[in-house]
Amino acid sequence: MESFIIEGGHRLKGTITPQGAKNEALEVICATLLTTEPVRIKNIPDILDVNNLIILLQDIGVKVTRHHRGDYTFQADELNLSYLDSLQFVQKCSSLRGSVLLIGPLLGRFGKAIVAKPGGDKIGRRRLDTHFLGFKYLGAKFVRDPERDVFRIEAEQLKGCYMLLDEASITGTANIIMAAVTAKGTTTIYNAACEPYIQQLCHLLNAMGANISGIASNLITIVGVERLHGASHMVLPDMIEVGSFIGMAAMVGDGVRIKNVSLQNLGIIPDAFRRLGVKIQVEGDDLIVPYQPHYVVDSFIDGTIMTLSDAPWPGLTPDLISVLLVVATQARGSVLIHQKMFESRLFFVDKLIDMGAQIILCDPHRAVVVGHDHKMKLRAGRMTSPDIRAGIALLIAAMSSQGTSHIANIAQIDRGYEDIENRLNAIGACIKRVND
Ligand SMILES: CC(=O)N[C@H]1[C@@H](OP(=O)(O)OP(=O)(O)OC[C@H]2O[C@@H](n3ccc(=O)[nH]c3=O)[C@H](O)[C@@H]2O)O[C@H](CO)[C@@H](O)[C@@H]1O
Numbered sequence: 352m353e354s355f356i357i358e359g360g361h362r363l364k365g366t367i368t369p370q371g372a373k374n375e376a377l378e379v380i381c382a383t384l385l386t387t388e389p390v391r392i393k394n395i396p397d398i399l400d401v402n403n404l405i406i407l408l409q410d411i412g413v414k415v416t417r418h419h420r421g422d423y424t425f426q427a428d429e430l431n432l433s434y435l436d437s438l439q440f441v442q443k444c445s446s447l448r449g450s451v452l453l454i455g456p457l458l459g460r461f462g463k464a465i466v467a468k469p470g471g472d473k474i475g476r477r478r479l480d481t482h483f484l485g486f487k488y489l490g491a492k493f494v495r496d497p498e499r500d501v502f503r504i505e506a507e508q509l510k511g512c513y514m515l516l517d518e519a520s521i522t523g524t525a526n527i528i529m530a531a532v533t534a535k536g537t538t539t540i541y542n543a544a545c546e547p548y549i550q551q552l553c554h555l556l557n558a559m560g561a562n563i564s565g566i567a568s569n570l571i572t573i574v575g576v577e578r579l580h581g582a583s584h585m586v587l588p589d590m591i592e593v594g595s596f597i598g599m600a601a602m603v604g605d606g607v608r609i610k611n612v613s614l615q616n617l618g619i620i621p622d623a624f625r626r627l628g629v630k631i632q633v634e635g636d637d638l639i640v641p642y643q644p645h646y647v648v649d650s651f652i653d654g655t656i657m658t659l660s661d662a663p664w665p666g667l668t669p670d671l672i673s674v675l676l677v678v679a680t681q682a683r684g685s686v687l688i689h690q691k692m693f694e695s696r697l698f699f700v701d702k703l704i705d706m707g708a709q710i711i712l713c714d715p716h717r718a719v720v721v722g723h724d725h726k727m728k729l730r731a732g733r734m735t736s737p738d739i740r741a742g743i744a745l746l747i748a749a750m751s752s753q754g755t756s757h758i759a760n761i762a763q764i765d766r767g768y769e770d771i772e773n774r775l776n777a778i779g780a781c782i783k784r785v786n787d
Pocket residue numbers: 374377448449476477478518519520521522523663668669670691692693
């Protein structure tokens with residue numbers, strides 16, 4: 352198992368460019384299953400989750416050509432669907448959340464799919480009801496296969512209809528859209544998720560011949576088409592990585608430029624950091640986080656304590672709550688962090704408390720952070736990364752702390768951050784990867 356050894360106190364200065372978005376890449380790669388023709392996708396991040404998904408597609412028979420770094424062509428013209436019945440397939444699905452995104456395109460194109468328990472972060476309950484509900488509306492049927500602990504899902508002909516989702520699930524919406532693009536008739540999805548990941552998926556599908564409107568809203572209309580064809584696509588910069596870099600730059604930066612962020616697709620992410628008092632300048636499509644000796648937490652107009660909480664897009668993504676929390680530990684002022692969507696994502700604050708942060712964990716969803724205003728540095732520590740975003744938050748804490756820290760289980764960080772130690776070391780960090 353690999354770990355990071357982090358020498359704290361080294362300041363970051365210079366330019367860093369975000370990778371392609373993990374969650375978008377997982378969706379658009381799965382969308383390539385919807386056609387026999389080649390689909391070329393650029394700016395695919397070189398991260399564990401995406402690489403594992405690409406291997407899974409190859410196992411199913413998709414031809415994958417790598418042209419350059421991040422630039423791939425996928426062709427799903429000769430698939431080996433019997434692989435879906437293997438134990439190996441079920442095991443591989445259980446190692447990544449993105450595997451759930453295979454269901455929609457397989458059901459849409461072949462009328463059958465296997466729902467194996469997906470992997471991903473252990474950050475609380477992660478139900479799949481919305482996916483099942485959507486497929487059922489389209490006319491699919493489920494049978495449980497107790498031997499392999501999977502569901503078989505089948506439909507002779509999916510039929511478009513109106514559906515109101517029980518919640519705006521990102522992967523649920525992506526799956527339903529991918530199943531519906533070749534369904535008979537028109538599908539209308541209300542309470543659809545509308546993150547840039549979903550918008551980008553819809554743009555790719557339209558380029559492949561689909562007929563989707565309402566993109567970027569929570570009311571999506573899909574007029575079914577006979578078949579899809581090849582296309583090309585560019586993955587957006589990863590907004591969660593951009594947010595993670597803003598957090599690092601605020602806490603340990605001497606002036607950091609985050610290049611080509613696709614500002615219009617960041618939504619309220621920069622404003623969430625601004626509410627903690629972090630200064631962010633915009634120059635073209637770059638963000639600049641200048642050196643700031645203090646950042647002062649804003650308060651609400653009525654004078655009540657600042658609260659940062661997650662919400663479905665265009666609200667604040669839950670994937671940045673852990674980073675915002677760690678940034679708050681050195682702010683001037685107090686903030687209530689409310690992680691509404693996941694119930695086990697804040698437990699990592701125990702590690703920050705060990706490092707000297709002033710945090711009260713009120714319950715699994717809420718923590719009050721009283722910032723040190725840089726008057727007291729966090730102490731270095733030994734910790735384990737429980738999930739991808741707690742992992743990056745602990746890395747930021749370690750970079751800002753006094754002494755040498757050790758973070759184990761960094762495979763969690765590698766799931767979503769490409770070559771992170773070398774990219775951060777290039778702007779001043781001191782992080783070493785070791786094999787324990
Ligand atoms: C591969 C991928 O794309 N993963 C993302 C996706 O996961 P994923 O699509 O699995 O997450 P969902 O959007 O389905 O839901 C995540 C959690 O939020 C809850 N929920 C969701 C929507 C809602 O309106 N109200 C609500 O309470 C769900 O019950 C669940 O507990 O979305 C999550 C929520 O943004 C992100 O953390 C993940 O990074």
